[in-house]
Amino acid sequence: MDQLDEETKKKFQNLTQLGQSLELLSQQKLQIDSTIRETEMALEELEKASPDTVVYKQVGGILVKSERNKLLDEKKSDKETLNMRSNTLAQKIERTKSTFENMQKSLQADLQNQ
Amino acid sequence: MDQLDEETKKKFQNLTQLGQSLELLSQQKLQIDSTIRETEMALEELEKASPDTVVYKQVGGILVKSERNKLLDEKKSDKETLNMRSNTLAQKIERTKSTFENMQKSLQADLQNQ
Amino acid sequence: MDQLDEETKKKFQNLTQLGQSLELLSQQKLQIDSTIRETEMALEELEKASPDTVVYKQVGGILVKSERNKLLDEKKSDKETLNMRSNTLAQKIERTKSTFENMQKSLQADLQNQ
Amino acid sequence: MDQLDEETKKKFQNLTQLGQSLELLSQQKLQIDSTIRETEMALEELEKASPDTVVYKQVGGILVKSERNKLLDEKKSDKETLNMRSNTLAQKIERTKSTFENMQKSLQADLQNQ
Numbered sequence: 001m002d003q004l005d006e007e008t009k010k011k012f013q014n015l016t017q018l019g020q021s022l023e024l025l026s027q028q029k030l031q032i033d034s035t036i037r038e039t040e041m042a043l044e045e046l047e048k049a050s051p052d053t054v055v056y057k058q059v060g061g062i063l064v065k066s067e068r069n070k071l072l073d074e075k076k077s078d079k080e081t082l083n084m085r086s087n088t089l090a091q092k093i094e095r096t097k098s099t100f101e102n103m104q105k106s107l108q109a110d111l112q113n114q
Numbered sequence: 115m116d117q118l119d120e121e122t123k124k125k126f127q128n129l130t131q132l133g134q135s136l137e138l139l140s141q142q143k144l145q146i147d148s149t150i151r152e153t154e155m156a157l158e159e160l161e162k163a164s165p166d167t168v169v170y171k172q173v174g175g176i177l178v179k180s181e182r183n184k185l186l187d188e189k190k191s192d193k194e195t196l197n198m199r200s201n202t203l204a205q206k207i208e209r210t211k212s213t214f215e216n217m218q219k220s221l222q223a224d225l226q227n228q
Numbered sequence: 229m230d231q232l233d234e235e236t237k238k239k240f241q242n243l244t245q246l247g248q249s250l251e252l253l254s255q256q257k258l259q260i261d262s263t264i265r266e267t268e269m270a271l272e273e274l275e276k277a278s279p280d281t282v283v284y285k286q287v288g289g290i291l292v293k294s295e296r297n298k299l300l301d302e303k304k305s306d307k308e309t310l311n312m313r314s315n316t317l318a319q320k321i322e323r324t325k326s327t328f329e330n331m332q333k334s335l336q337a338d339l340q341n342q
Numbered sequence: 343m344d345q346l347d348e349e350t351k352k353k354f355q356n357l358t359q360l361g362q363s364l365e366l367l368s369q370q371k372l373q374i375d376s377t378i379r380e381t382e383m384a385l386e387e388l389e390k391a392s393p394d395t396v397v398y399k400q401v402g403g404i405l406v407k408s409e410r411n412k413l414l415d416e417k418k419s420d421k422e423t424l425n426m427r428s429n430t431l432a433q434k435i436e437r438t439k440s441t442f443e444n445m446q447k448s449l450q451a452d453l454q455n456q
Contacts, residue, residue: 152401154402167407169404169405169406171404180404
């Protein structure tokens, strides 16, 4: 590392940071996609249930009695919000990946010219 | 590493990849086996309960009222599916392990001949 | 490392320990802040519910029927306790960070003088 | 490592394995102690509740209606079993730690005599 010029060192640091960002974004997307699948399973159960089925909402260590139609609306809205966030993350990942690959090529060119 | 010939390097890379696959498959099996144990505990509770016991299904942050016999069937079917997946993974792990060990021996032979 | 004098080695060890403490404290704060957010979501649901809504408390693998007003008080008190712990941790993190940075500068000065 | 004699190498390997065992045992104890705390919180709620309070048992993605006195007995028995396991682990950890420290000293003596 000591023999590299300043600009190449900087590129190397940026590349490392981009790699870490990519990993973080991928983890966030995995988690949101898993919540989407759980929300879809909840929706499936609610859609199979009749409107007067007893349902509860579970949050922060408590259960509160609710209504099937109300929870159905809530979970549909949750799913939309989560889908939007997942798509935004997918775009961010795509852009970061492309920047990463360009910087990687540029760095490789630098290293071959030294 | 620089002194190894191309074929040996390739074997080394394949061995590393196989090791990572093995670890991933083992983690997946651990998780499925843990879900099987939880499903068996649910089945046990349902079998002890009378057919008219109040039961709920828990999914994606909601609870939906169900029936003991219905949940019993569902959990039995879940258990079968999970058992099949666990067995498939066990076979995959066995095959990957055997390939790993053969490649390891071949690599050791290569290294001793260099 | 072998060429460093005893005092510099000690500073290096202290710096490493402080770095580990900082990481641990940050993880604890993240976890408490996540519990605060969950508690706030529970409070929100309870505040929207009428006083006679059926509610349950969920703890250690069981559900116990409770009352909306009782759980509302409990969760408000939980939130206060959690907020105090989060603030105490924030102060500890701030102080540890400041000690870390001072020791880092002192160590850098030592290394340049050797 | 290459200059060490066979016996010292073996001691080193055993020491590493003991260290890994210690870490694993400590993690298992942490997890059991956390389940004990949760079981104690469940017991506390059940003890405060009147015998006719509606309670549910939560297991493997379902809720089954139960009775306060029945769950109280079950959770007391759970707590005893968990306490025994925690104590057994504490003893195992103590013994492993002592073996680890003896082997560490023996290894240090070997290294100084080489």
